[in-house]
Amino acid sequence: MNDSSNDLTLCSVSFRSKFALDLNWQLTTRLNDTRDIRWLVVENTDDAREQALSPNDSRFVVIPGVANANSGHAKGSYHHAAALNQALEFIETRYVLFLDPDFFIVQPEWIQRVRKYVAAHKLAFWGAPYYPDRPTKYRYFPCGICFLVDLVRVPREALDWTPELYEMLALRELSIRALFGWLVLGRRPANSKITFEPTREMLSYALRVRLGWRVQKQTGLKLRFVKRDLGYRIYRDFARRREYARECLMPVWRAEPETSPRWAALIPDDFSLTPKRKNYATSMSFCDFGLPNVRDLDWEEYFWRGQPFAFHVRGMFQGTRAMNPSDLAQLIEQFCRDYSAPRNNSTAAPQLASVR
Numbered sequence: 001m002n003d004s005s006n007d008l009t010l011c012s013v014s015f016r017s018k019f020a021l022d023l024n025w026q027l028t029t030r031l032n033d034t035r036d037i038r039w040l041v042v043e044n045t046d047d048a049r050e051q052a053l054s055p056n057d058s059r060f061v062v063i064p065g066v067a068n069a070n071s072g073h074a075k076g077s078y079h080h081a082a083a084l085n086q087a088l089e090f091i092e093t094r095y096v097l098f099l100d101p102d103f104f105i106v107q108p109e110w111i112q113r114v115r116k117y118v119a120a121h122k123l124a125f126w127g128a129p130y131y132p133d134r135p136t137k138y139r140y141f142p143c144g145i146c147f148l149v150d151l152v153r154v155p156r157e158a159l160d161w162t163p164e165l166y167e168m169l170a171l172r173e174l175s176i177r178a179l180f181g182w183l184v185l186g187r188r189p190a191n192s193k194i195t196f197e198p199t200r201e202m203l204s205y206a207l208r209v210r211l212g213w214r215v216q217k218q219t220g221l222k223l224r225f226v227k228r229d230l231g232y233r234i235y236r237d238f239a240r241r242r243e244y245a246r247e248c249l250m251p252v253w254r255a256e257p258e259t260s261p262r263w264a265a266l267i268p269d270d271f272s273l274t275p276k277r278k279n280y281a282t283s284m285s286f287c288d289f290g291l292p293n294v295r296d297l298d299w300e301e302y303f304w305r306g307q308p309f310a311f312h313v314r315g316m317f318q319g320t321r322a323m324n325p326s327d328l329a330q331l332i333e334q335f336c337r338d339y340s341a342p343r344n345n346s347t348a349a350p351q352l353a354s355v356r
Contacts (some may be wrong), residue, residue: 006036164228171206
C-alpha cells in the first residue's frame with residue numbers, strides 16, 4: 001500500500017452518471033490540486049451508452065461494471081453495492097473516499113484538508129451521514145454518498161457494501177412466535193421458504209420490528225424501522241466499536257414539530273423518527289454565507305467545521321427530483337466563482353462572509 005503524501009483514491013460508481021461526473025470533475029479540479037489524485041470509476045451503465053464514461057476517459061480510471069444479479073425492487077442498491085465491492089480490489093492507497101457522482105464538495109483545497117485532518121485525528125471513518133429526514137436509514141455514521149476509510153485502521157476484507165434488504169424482508173414476514181422460537185429455541189419454522197442462515201442479530205432485529213409494528217398498531221405511535229440498505233453491514237460491524245473513530249459532516253436541518261403523542265420523547269433513539277443526539281445537525285445554511293441556497297431546491301446541504309462543505313442532489317438518478325443539467329452546471333460554476341481561495345498548504349478553513 002502506498003505511503004506517499006498523496007495517499008488518497010477517489011472512487012465513484014457511475015450509472016448513467018456521465019454528466020454529473022463531468023461537473024464533479026470540473027468542480028474538484030478547480031478547487032484542488034489533483035495532479036497526484038487517482039479517481040476510480042466503476043461504470044455500471046448497462047444501456048444508454050451516451051450517459052456512460054468512455055473506457056479511455058483520461059480523467060478517470062474507468063473499470064467495467066458488474067452484472068446486476070438481482071431483479072427485485074432493490075436491484076439498484078445491490079448493483080451499486082457490487083460495484084463498490086469490486087472497486088476495493090483496485091485501491092492501492094491508504095485512504096479511499098467513496099463519492100457519489102451527485103455529491104458535490106465546494107470547499108477549496110478540501111482534499112488536502114480532509115486527508116490531513118483524518119490522519120491527525122486518527123479517524124477510521126469520515127464522511128456524510130444520511131439526511132435526518134430519512135428515518136429508515138442508519139444514523140450518526142457516514143454513508144456511501146461520501147465515505148472515507150483509512151484502510152490501515154480498517155481491514156479491507158471487513159468492508160462489505162451488500163444490503164440485507166431481501167433477507168430482512170423475508171424474516172419480517174414470519175410471525176412473532178416463529179421468530180421467537182427460532183431465536184430463543186433454535187427452532188427453524190416449519191415450511192419456511194427462507195434459504196439462507198440468518199444470524200442471531202438478524203433474528204433479534206426482525207423480532208423487534210414485528211413487536212414494534214404491534215405497538216404502533218395498538219397505540220398509534222409512529223416508530224422508526226431501519227432498512228438494511230447499502231452500507232448497513234459496515235455500519236453494523238463498526239458503528240458501536242469505539243476503537244474505530246469516526247466523524248460525520250453536519251446536515252443542514254431543522255426538526256419538524258413532533259407529531260406523535262407527548263410521551264414519544266421517551267422512545268429510544270433507535271426507534272425515534274427524530275434524531276436525538278446533540279450537534280448532529282446545524283440550523284445554519286449555505287445562504288447564511290452568501291452561497292447559493294440549494295435547500296430551496298430540496299437538495300441536501302452539509303457543513304464541516306462550521307463552514308459550508310458540500311451539497312447532495314438527492315434523487316438525481318432515481319427521477320425523484322426535477323433537475324435541469326444546464327441549471328446544475330450554472331450552479332457549479334457559481335460555486336467555483338463564489339467559493340474559492342488561493343491554493344496553499346494550509347489546513348485552516350477558508351473564510352467566507354459572516355453569518356447573517
